[in-house]
Amino acid sequence: MLPCFIAIAGPSGSGKTLFAQTIRERVAELEPLLGLALIKEDAYYRDQSHLSLEAREKVNYDHPAALEQELLQHHLQCLRRGEAVDVPVYDYSQHTRAADVERVRPAPVVIVEGILLLSDPGLRAEFDIKFFVDTPLDICLLRRIARDMQDRGRTLESITEQYENTVRPMYYEFIQNTARYADMVITGGGRNAVALDVVGSMVLGLLRESPTADIKA
Ligand SMILES: Nc1ncnc2c1ncn2[C@@H]1O[C@H](COP(=O)(O)OP(=O)(O)O)[C@@H](O)[C@H]1O
Numbered sequence: 001m002l003p004c005f006i007a008i009a010g011p012s013g014s015g016k017t018l019f020a021q022t023i024r025e026r027v028a029e030l031e032p033l034l035g036l037a038l039i040k041e042d043a044y045y046r047d048q049s050h051l052s053l054e055a056r057e058k059v060n061y062d063h064p065a066a067l068e069q070e071l072l073q074h075h076l077q078c079l080r081r082g083e084a085v086d087v088p089v090y091d092y093s094q095h096t097r098a099a100d101v102e103r104v105r106p107a108p109v110v111i112v113e114g115i116l117l118l119s120d121p122g123l124r125a126e127f128d129i130k131f132f133v134d135t136p137l138d139i140c141l142l143r144r145i146a147r148d149m150q151d152r153g154r155t156l157e158s159i160t161e162q163y164e165n166t167v168r169p170m171y172y173e174f175i176q177n178t179a180r181y182a183d184m185v186i187t188g189g190g191r192n193a194v195a196l197d198v199v200g201s202m203v204l205g206l207l208r209e210s211p212t213a214d215i216k217a
Pocket residue numbers: 010011012013014015016017018019143144146147188189190191192
């Protein structure tokens with residue numbers, strides 16, 4: 001089943017990023033030579049450099065239209081064919097893409113994490129294994145407040161307004177019901193020790209069976 005494309009979906013603040021990064025760190029510790037690619041769906045938020053910052057602040061970032069999902073799908077197809085891709089870099093504080101791109105090379109295991117990965121049938125079909133991080137929404141909100149104030153340059157007022165107007169309603173419209181497409185549901189978020197062990201072992205197993213493992217050993 002190589003290359004293997006893994007989706008980690010779920011609501012904002014559920015712990016997708018922490019979960020995916022922890023898997024990557026564990027793999028890097030045990031098998032530093034075996035490549036694992038990690039991509040954030042957020043990198044594919046549309047470029048909005050043609051809009052004023054005021055206009056960008058009004059965009060609904062929890063609607064699928066805010067994302068260039070077709071570019072993400074295209075990039076996953078390139079990686080599957082063995083071609084490197086240039087993934088956009090997103091600047092949350094400016095609500096648009098930064099000038100840089102990040103080169104991602106083909107890898108035996110590619111993990112993608114994001115809120116809307118399972119909503120579009122075409123994009124969903126690119127994944128071999130699908131997880132949904134199912135954390136209660138009140139916990140997600142508390143985590144999001146702390147994270148967005150610390151890392152994304154947001155005020156408490158802007159977070160609560162955005163949450164009521166778009167984050168919460170779009171979750172119920174586009175995200176919640178995509179859990180049914182997941183092969184497995186992960187409760188609790190990025191520190192679920194059992195889920196990290198299970199998924200981590202699976203990823204290590206896949207990497208160790210890849211042909212590049214023999215070359216690098
Ligand atoms: N199980 C957990 N326990 C405590 N904090 C967590 C847990 N999972 C995630 N977090 C924290 O919550 C915040 C949001 O998590 P993050 O991984 O960014 O969520 P997502 O990518 O789903 O939006 C981060 O600050 C993260 O460190």
